[in-house]
Amino acid sequence: MKKSVSALLAGLLAVSAGAVSAxxxxxxxxxxxxxxxxxxxxxxxxxxxxxxxxxxxxxxxxxxxxxxxxxxxxxxxxxxxxxxxxxxxxxxxxxxxxxxxxxxFGAYSVKVKKAAELKDGATVAIPNDPSNAGRALALLQQNGLIKLKDPANILATPKDIVDNPKHLKIKELEAATLPRILNQVELALINTNYAIEAKLNPTQDALFIEGAQSxxxxxxxxxxxxxxxxxxxxxxxxxxxxxxxxxxxxxxxxxxxxxx
Structure with a gap:
């Protein structure tokens, strides 16, 4: 009996020591x-x-x-x-x-089904933090909606747009809020983590999206x-x-x- 108790105590001490050292x-x-x-x-x-x-x-x-x-x-x-x-x-x-x-990174809309349907003067929402704003603008350029002064500049801002044929109004907002204002703008460029949280499926719902080589x-x-x-x-x-x-x-x- 004593040996059993001793063994049990030894086991408990070992578990306790393991917990402390975790x-x-x-x-x-x-x-x-x-x-x-x-x-x-x-x-x-x-x-x-x-x-x-x-x-x-x-x-x-x-x-x-x-x-x-x-x-x-x-x-x-x-x-x-x-x-x-x-x-x-x-x-x-x-x-x-x-x-x-x-x-x-993808572009989403509840008002148009493809980028070509965007009307003159449409409002496009992008994240307001510098790196994601530049990323959004680069994606807009890749899809023929704007042209940037330096496409390689990852910190481009709306001021770097040199050609905007549809006269798009670029609105910078906090990234987390973009899914919630989709019905207030014609297009929103949304980080995938926030898109998924909002029950958007990037591979199905995005009008256009970055490739896996991003x-x-x-x-x-x-x-x-x-x-x-x-x-x-x-x-x-x-x-x-x-x-x-x-x-x-x-x-x-x-x-x-x-x-x-």
Missing amino acids: EKLAVAATAVPHAEILEFVKPALAKQGVELDVKVFTDYVQPNVQVAEKRLDANFFQHKPYLAEFNKNKGTNLVAVTAVHVEP PYANLLVARPDNKDAPAMKKLAAALNSAEVKQFIAQKYKGAVVPAF
């Missing part, structure tokens, strides 16, 4: 697809001793602010041009750990002081696994494309 990671993410992908890898990470705490955000600012201020360990929501612009404007030094997926891969982002931490490396490996590639393909059916 590495914890608090990661900010937008709901779709980022938080969904993180939730998918959570069980695999738990088996490796990493407790993943996913914090869902609805904006593109606080996830970076809270990582920079060490309130969170990492985030997963943004592409490289946005990260570079944020670091430059906010004086932060956040770094990419790994690329995970591409969300092809350079805007979404990144796992951390700080220089923790980007090489063992738990962060385990998370990066999990996000770049064959299982995640299969999960993305089956769940998003082309609306999200693996970047590895």
Whole structure:
């Protein structure tokens, strides 16, 4: 009996020690697809001793602010041009750990069924953050609606439009609000995470959309002081696994494309 009790106590101590030594990671993410992908890898990470705490955000600012201020360990929501612009404007030094997926950026409308139907003076809504605004304008140019002074400038603004044959009125709004104002504009260029949240199917509902070769891969982002931490490396490996590639393909059916 004593041996049984001793064995039980030893087992409990071992479990307790394991719980204490578990590495914890608090990661900010937008709901779709980022938080969904993180939730998918959570069980695999738990088996490796990493407790993943996913914090869902609805904006593109606080996830970076809270990582920079060490309130969170990492985030997963943004592409490289946005990260570079944020670091430059906010004086932060956040770094990419790994690329995970591409969300092809698309143009949506409830008023027209193809770009050619846009009338003279139509209102087109685009994100108001610099990198995504430039991305939206580049997509408008690729589809013959405008011409930019420098098509390669990822931070182009409406002031860089040199030809606008349909006299489109470009309206810059917060990215998260764009799905909600679709009925107020003729066309809106929407980040895929917000499109999916709004029950839009990018591969079916977008009038036109970026190809899978888009350079805007979404990144796992951390700080220089923790980007090489063992738990962060385990998370990066999990996000770049064959299982995640299969999960993305089956769940998003082309609306999200693996970047590895």
